[in-house]
Amino acid sequence: MDEIIYGSPLGPRATSVVPTDDFKLLLTFNNGEQRIFDAKSLFQYSMYEPLKNIGFFKQVKLDRMCVYWNDDIDICPDTLYRQSVPA
Numbered sequence: 335m336d337e338i339i340y341g342s343p344l345g346p347r348a349t350s351v352v353p354t355d356d357f358k359l360l361l362t363f364n365n366g367e368q369r370i371f372d373a374k375s376l377f378q379y380s381m382y383e384p385l386k387n388i389g390f391f392k393q394v395k396l397d398r399m400c401v402y403w404n405d406d407i408d409i410c411p412d413t414l415y416r417q418s419v420p421a
Contacts (some may be wrong), residue, residue, distance in 0.1 A: 335407075337386060346365045347399065348361065348400075348414060349362050350362040350396065351396045353394050353405065356389065357385070357388070357393065358371065358372050358373060359418075360421060361401075361418060363415065364402055366388075368421035369414075369420055369421055370419055370420075371414050375417065376409070384407060386401070389410060399411055
């Protein structure tokens with residue numbers, strides 16, 4: 335059953351995330367799709383500077399709503415889906 339917020343269904347949400355050595359995230363979504371998100375596109379924003387450290391980048395976590403690294407760095411689930419490409 336799709337989740338609905340304010341009368342609209344939520345978009346696909348990641349159910350697994352695997353970081354790669356080239357700053358990409360291999361994502362599996364709750365609709366069964368596997369997609370690749372290139373996190374290098376975030377490096378232009380100062381809040382994502384820490385992700386340039388591959389050790390930190392690989393500490394990525396996933397909760398029910400988004401991909402995150404710590405309390406300050408996360409990525410909106412809609413952005414992950416829209417800006418990723420099929421694997």
